[in-house]
Amino acid sequence: MIDQRNTITRWVSLLYRYGQMYIGERLKGHGIGKGQHIFLNALYKEDGLSQEELSSYLKIDKGTTAKALKKLEAQGYVLRQVRKEDKRSYRVFLTEKAWRIKDEVRGVLTDWRHILSDGLTEEEQRLALELLEKMGGNAARFNEENDKTPKA
Amino acid sequence: MIDQRNTITRWVSLLYRYGQMYIGERLKGHGIGKGQHIFLNALYKEDGLSQEELSSYLKIDKGTTAKALKKLEAQGYVLRQVRKEDKRSYRVFLTEKAWRIKDEVRGVLTDWRHILSDGLTEEEQRLALELLEKMGGNAARFNEENDKTPKA
DNA sequence: TCAAAATAGTTGCACATGCCACTAATTACA
DNA sequence: TGTAATTAGTGGCATGTGCAACTATTTTGA
Numbered sequence: 001m002i003d004q005r006n007t008i009t010r011w012v013s014l015l016y017r018y019g020q021m022y023i024g025e026r027l028k029g030h031g032i033g034k035g036q037h038i039f040l041n042a043l044y045k046e047d048g049l050s051q052e053e054l055s056s057y058l059k060i061d062k063g064t065t066a067k068a069l070k071k072l073e074a075q076g077y078v079l080r081q082v083r084k085e086d087k088r089s090y091r092v093f094l095t096e097k098a099w100r101i102k103d104e105v106r107g108v109l110t111d112w113r114h115i116l117s118d119g120l121t122e123e124e125q126r127l128a129l130e131l132l133e134k135m136g137g138n139a140a141r142f143n144e145e146n147d148k149t150p151k152a
Numbered sequence: 153m154i155d156q157r158n159t160i161t162r163w164v165s166l167l168y169r170y171g172q173m174y175i176g177e178r179l180k181g182h183g184i185g186k187g188q189h190i191f192l193n194a195l196y197k198e199d200g201l202s203q204e205e206l207s208s209y210l211k212i213d214k215g216t217t218a219k220a221l222k223k224l225e226a227q228g229y230v231l232r233q234v235r236k237e238d239k240r241s242y243r244v245f246l247t248e249k250a251w252r253i254k255d256e257v258r259g260v261l262t263d264w265r266h267i268l269s270d271g272l273t274e275e276e277q278r279l280a281l282e283l284l285e286k287m288g289g290n291a292a293r294f295n296e297e298n299d300k301t302p303k304a
Numbered sequence: 305t306c307a308a309a310a311t312a313g314t315t316g317c318a319c320a321t322g323c324c325a326c327t328a329a330t331t332a333c334a
Numbered sequence: 335t336g337t338a339a340t341t342a343g344t345g346g347c348a349t350g351t352g353c354a355a356c357t358a359t360t361t362t363g364a
Contacts, residue, residue, distance in 0.1 A: 007281070007285075008265055008268065008280065008281055008284060009171055009175075009190075009261055009264060009265070010190065010210070011281075011284035011285060011287075011288040012164055012167045012168050012171060012284065013168055013171075013190065014211050014288045014291060014292065015164045015168075015284070015287060015288055015291055016164050016165055016167075016168035017168075017211075017212075017351075017352085018211075018291040018292070018294075018295055019161055019164060019165075019291070020320085020351090020352095021295070021352075022294075022295075023161075024319095024352095033318095033319065033320080034319085034320075035319070035320045035321075036320095038161075038162065038165065050342075050343095051342070051343065052341080052342055052343080055342095058162070059166050059169075059170075060169075060321080060322090061321065061322050061323075062342075062343070062344090063321080063322070063323075063324090063343090063344075063345080063346095064320070064321050064322070065343090066342095066343060066344060066345085067320080067321085067344090067345090068320085070344090086329075086330070086341090086342080087328080087329060087330085087342095088328065088329045088330070088341065088342040088343070089329095089341085089342050089343075090342085090343080109161055112161060113160055113161070115290055115291065115294050116160065116287040116290050116291060117287070117290070118290045119286065119290070120283070120286060120287075124283060124286075127279060127283060128160065128283040128284075128287065129159070129160055129163075131272070131276060131279060131280040131283065132160060132163035132164065132167070132280075133159075133163060134271060134272060134276075135163075135167060135268040135269070135272075135280065136163040136166045136167055138267055138268050138269075138270045138271070139166060139167055139170040139171070139267065139268060140166065140170070142170075142174075142267050143170055143173070143174075169321075169322085172321090172322095172350085173322075176322095176349090185348095185349065185350080186349080186350075187349070187350045187351080188350095202312075202313095203312070203313065204311080204312055204313080207312095212351080212352090213351065213352050213353075214312075214313070214314090215313090215314075215315080215316095215351080215352070215353075215354090216350070216351050216352070217313090218312095218313060218314060218315085219314090219315090219350080219351090220350085222314090238311090238312080238359075238360070239312095239358080239359060239360085240311065240312040240313070240358065240359045240360070241311085241312050241313075241359095242312085242313080
């Protein structure tokens with residue numbers, strides 16, 4: 001009668017923390033912290049996004065985004081161009097230096113996925129992603145619905 | 153050909169961060185931070201553990217454990233008794249105040265699980281836990297194996 | 305037996321993260 | 335058109351987390 005299902009939260013916590021440790025360890029040689037790789041990877045997919053777009057896509061607070069990009073800029077991995085059509089916002093571009101380590105940075109995530117997938121069938125791996133996606137979608141939706149920006 | 157599977161890490165990150173936000177929001181009225189509930193829940197399952205046992209069970213750094221328990225003690229939710237048979241270690245006990253809110257604290261996790269499970273069948277929920285467990289086990293095992301405490 | 309190694313816990317540091325208040329720019333609308 | 339509301343980004347603060355160095359105690363083994 002023990003409600004083991006509560007432990008979904010515990011496993012997620014463990015997976016997140018260990019994943020961050022792994023990524024941080026693998027990337028620290030490049031001066032990239034564990035809080036920055038997610039932005040690099042997003043930009044590898046689509047370069048030139050604004051901070052707002054990155055925040056919204058990754059569901060990460062815009063303050064956190066600003067700080068991470070500041071570090072990436074300081075390390076020479078991104079540069080920010082003010083948009084001429086809206087001077088409030090930037091377009092964030094990867095530099096040559098960032099493109100050079102693309103395979104390595106992406107490889108870190110691939111390797112971590114392989115570590116996690118040990119002993120899982122292809123079908124199980126597909127299912128794991130599908131279920132995480134559903135639960136993540138639920139979490140994001142819930143969060144949005146409860147972000148009651150009360151009018152007046 | 154886009155390797156969506158890398159995004160396992162992204163979903164885990166989202167689930168972790170949103171979960172922490174939800175838990176923190178629900179418990180802040182009791183003066184319990186999002187970093188402490190996991191220890192309360194572990195102690196509800198088994199009271200009187202040492203900090204080392206909690207750290208090892210939850211796979212959380214012993215420094216983090218020490219700080220979380222210090223806060224819980226300051227708020228009156230736990231008390232720590234030095235073991236007579238080993239004066240280096242404590243036994244951590246829940247107080248009456250902690251037992252009084254047990255259902256509420258556990259309910260937070262149950263509610264969060266329900267939010268995440270929206271639209272999932274019973275079978276999918278079972279599978280999700282099973283797969284998280286396997287991946288979490290892989291992560292923990294990997295971490296242990298690579299914790300090479302080099303002997304001399 | 306007693307010195308060295310191991311263990312439980314603490315503390316300081318670095319960093320990631322969310323929230324909030326703020327600025328500058330843009331958009332809406334009376 | 336001009337003021338109010340909205341939006342993109344920044345900076346400060348609080349908290350959570352891991353790591354490494356440290357203390358006190360216990361265990362090991364020569």
